[in-house]
Amino acid sequence: MVNQWILIGVLAVATYVSRVLGLTVMAGRELNPAVRLYFNYVPTAIIVALIVKQIFIPSGGHLVLSLPVLAACLAGALAILLFKKFLPSVVAGVVVGLLVRYFL
Amino acid sequence: MEQRKATIRTACVEALPLAIAIAAYGLSYGVLATQVDFNALTAVLMSVLVFSGSAQLVAVAMLAGGAGLTSVLLTVVLLNLRNLLYGAALADGLGPAKKWTSLLAFGITDEPFVLASSRFQKVGPDPLYFAVVAGIFYIAWIFSSLTGALIGDHLDPQKFGLDLAFPVTFAALLVPGLKGKPVIGTALAAVLMALCLEWFKPGNELTIIITGLLAPLVGLFMHRRSDHG
Incomplete structure (x- = not known):
């Protein structure tokens, strides 16, 4: 188990440093447009990797597809596309996931 | 003086709709944090000291998957790369704040960047506007995290499907973008x-x-x- 206090301290420093570096070191420099785009795509890649890791769960050295998680994600994604509201979409996704978990 | 008041009023009006969205993320973060054994104090402390929705949600989700400190830190550093862009883009607009700039730097994140950069384009440098917007978001983030953590503390994770809330939260964050x-x-x-x-x-x-x-x-x-x- 990761020590929470250390984790919080480390993340606080890392995040603040990135903010200050942008204001000071990066200010006034022409940043390569490719680098700019790359930085903007990074969060998408990380979020997708996180989702994939939760849909495909390791079990005894193999990957197992979790149907409830997959259903929950698809339902949540569909809900936010349709209704554009964050919390209701998360709740809808969780409810669908629970239904799949208990009835399939 | 009148102009300062007008700036503060504009900042409040423009920040409010986004503050509600931020509170929704904060609520999710608070609930999820309690699922990886954060208590209300540590969950809120992270919001007070880090103040980054993406970094905090990703950190908590990675802990839930059993990740260690190093991989969480590396991932957050990677996520934070875009703060370099934000900082660079906002530097001129925050310039007049002088010695307060390092305090305002703490507020640099996705939503304040969006609002402030359009404001600076319209009226030029305006640190006060940024300070008010970031302050409102900071308060919204802290109180919603606290509320989420207090709710999460009292829920049975399996029964309410809170384990499912992790991937769904990320799906809902991902899709609109x-x-x-x-x-x-x-x-x-x-x-x-x-x-x-x-x-x-x-x-x-x-x-x-x-x-x-x-x-x-x-x-x-x-x-x-x-x-x-």
Whole structure:
């Protein structure tokens, strides 16, 4: 188990440093447009990797597809596309996931 | 004086709708944090000291998957790269704040960046506007995290499907941003890469970092191609 206090301290420093570096070191420099785009795509890649890791769960050295998680994600994604509201979409996704978990 | 008041009023009006959205993320973060054994105090402390929705949600989700300190830190550093862009873009507009700039730096994150950069384009440098907007978001973030943590403390995770709330939260964060071929390409590449890495070694800690580093290159490639085609 990761020590929470250390984790919080480390993340606080890392995040603040990135903010200050942008204001000071990066200010006034022409940043390569490719680098700019790359930085903007990074969060998408990380979020997708996180989702994939939760849909495909390791079990005894193999990957197992979790149907409830997959259903929950698809339902949540569909809900936010349709209704554009964050919390209701998360709740809808969780409810669908629970239904799949208990009835399939 | 009148002008300062007008600035503060504009900042409040423009920040409010986004503050509600931020509170929704904060609520989710608070609930999820309690699922990985944060208590209300540590969950809120992280919001007070880090003040970054993406970093905090990703950190908590990675802990839930059993990640260690190093991989969480590396992933957050990767996520934070875009703060460099924000800081660079806001530097001129925050310039008049002088010695207060290092305090205002703490407020640099996605939503204040969006509001402040459009404000600076309209009226020029305006640190006061940024301070008010970031302050409102900070308060919204802290109180919603606290509320979420207090709720999460009293729920039975399995019964209420809180384990499902992790992936669904990220799906709901991801989908609205999937616009344009390069971003969609990045997402699809990330699916393939993450799957391959997990297939190769199930449950390995490097999946998120490697995918975060490499999948954006596919997006970049697609952007280049659409530029020249």
